[in-house]
Amino acid sequence: MATQSSPPAPPLAHDRDCLPCRLTGSAAFGGLAGYSFYQATMAPGFEKLPMNRRVAMGVLGVCFASASIARLVF
DSSP states (O other): OOOOOOOOOOOOTTOOOOHHHHHHHHHHHHHHHHHHHHHHHTSTTGGGSOHHHHHHHHHHHHHHHHHHHHHHHO
């Protein structure tokens, strides 16, 4: 006799990571954002870097900062 198994239940909307996990992830993204901003503006040899690399590092810093806030909030 074959038994039927019910499909797995979908995750609940309120399932979230624990607070220390969210804080650690947010801090990691924040650190990456800070490093990217540093590389885009204050790194030694800043004047020698091509403009497109500086802009790319600045955009990357904004993305990491946004991910940091999103990780903390959501």
